[in-house]
Amino acid sequence: MVHQExxxxxxxxxxxxxxxxxxxGLFGDRRWDxxxxxxxxxxxxxxxxxxxxxxxxxxLKRGKMTPQEERLVLELHSKWGNRWSxxxxxxxxxxxNEIKNYWRTHMRKKAQEKKKSTTTTTSNSSSSSSSSSxxxxxxVSSPSQSSSSSNITTVESLxxxxxxxxxxxxxxxxxxVVSAYDNRGHDKMKTEAKNHIExxxxxxxxxxxxxxxxDDIWKEISLPEEGVYNCNxxxxxxxxxxxxxxxxxxxxxxxxxxxxINNLDEEVSNKSRGFTQTTATAINDPFNYxxxxxxxxxxxx
DNA sequence: AAAACTATCAACCGCTATTAT
DNA sequence: AATAATAGCGGTTGATAGTTT
Numbered sequence: 001m002v003h004q005e006x007x008x009x010x011x012x013x014x015x016x017x018x019x020x021x022x023x024x025g026l027f028g029d030r031r032w033d034x035x036x037x038x039x040x041x042x043x044x045x046x047x048x049x050x051x052x053x054x055x056x057x058x059x060l061k062r063g064k065m066t067p068q069e070e071r072l073v074l075e076l077h078s079k080w081g082n083r084w085s086x087x088x089x090x091x092x093x094x095x096x097n098e099i100k101n102y103w104r105t106h107m108r109k110k111a112q113e114k115k116k117s118t119t120t121t122t123s124n125s126s127s128s129s130s131s132s133s134x135x136x137x138x139x140v141s142s143p144s145q146s147s148s149s150s151n152i153t154t155v156e157s158l159x160x161x162x163x164x165x166x167x168x169x170x171x172x173x174x175x176x177v178v179s180a181y182d183n184r185g186h187d188k189m190k191t192e193a194k195n196h197i198e199x200x201x202x203x204x205x206x207x208x209x210x211x212x213x214x215d216d217i218w219k220e221i222s223l224p225e226e227g228v229y230n231c232n233x234x235x236x237x238x239x240x241x242x243x244x245x246x247x248x249x250x251x252x253x254x255x256x257x258x259x260x261i262n263n264l265d266e267e268v269s270n271k272s273r274g275f276t277q278t279t280a281t282a283i284n285d286p287f288n289y290x291x292x293x294x295x296x297x298x299x300x301x
Numbered sequence: 302a303a304a305a306c307t308a309t310c311a312a313c314c315g316c317t318a319t320t321a322t
Numbered sequence: 323a324a325t326a327a328t329a330g331c332g333g334t335t336g337a338t339a340g341t342t343t
Binding site: 011030031033045046049083085086097100 | 329
Binding site: 009010011012046047050051054055097098101102104105 | 310313
């Protein structure tokens with residue numbers, strides 16, 4: 001590295017994605033600037049975080065919003081306005097960005113429909129469609145509209161998790177994934193880890209960046225006879241050793257094969273956005289089961 | 302078949318809040 | 323307590339896929 005080049009921008013490549021996932025697996029999803037540096041990704045920490053949160057996070061759901069989710073978004077938006085992240089917490093697997101995008105397109109459409117209907121049928125009584133008409137952004141003025149519909153479930157009664165239930169959307173995990181590296185608390189561990197990390201930064205970066213080509217990586221992933229996906233296979237041993245100042249051992253976090261393969265197949269058939277989509281899922285699932293089992297031992301909070 | 306238009310969504314920007322030193 | 327660094331949020335933009343004319 002001769003000098004600090006201007007950070008890369010624009011779409012992420014599959015290689016970048018993979019690197020990022022690996023390093024988040026190692027260092028947790030908090031220290032973004034650090035990860036950006038150590039990984040050798042020529043990205044800002046901010047960019048890394050965004051990519052992770054909006055695309056690579058294992059807890060993310062993909063595909064169309066379900067009618068239930070749509071209703072929930074409508075209701076919550078009428079309640080809270082453009083508090084996208086807040087709304088997203090009530091929709092596990094959905095990101096604020098996704099909801100925001102959904103709202104904009106969905107509501108714009110509805111607004112246009114409404115405009116049409118009002119201009120063409122001004123003399124008519126208000127149509128049923130207007131009951132779901134969108135307020136402009138920031139319009140939080142009509143909380144009653146949601147409650148007026150008896151078959152719309154109220155937020156509180158929905159089965160979706162929130163902080164009170166103990167089941168969290170991925171927004172609430174707050175990066176408490178690799179607690180040894182969490183820079184909040186665990187002072188002793190933190191110091192040790194920090195030293196360790198700094199010593200091994202070069203090794204780690206080189207290991208991930210250099211030891212495996214993407215072809216190798218995907219070959220590893222798709223080995224049918226293996227049946228399991230092992231993070232250790234993807235990252236060279238020195239890296240694992242370096243990044244593991246304390247238990248749990250990575251060997252405990254092999255993924256479940258069937259889930260991984262099935263989801264990958266599904267995504268392959270989803271031709272929406274070429275390989276990136278598949279890549280994300282391919283990366284997501286192994287780490288979901290291998291590294292980011294929020295319901296399991298890694299969840300420290 | 303091709304141009305124009307629309308919808309979708311990933312990613313960036315600027316700002317604010319939070320945490321560390 | 324003050325300051326700096328970092329994380330997070332909401333708004334916006336731009337690229338591209340899909341649809342219509």
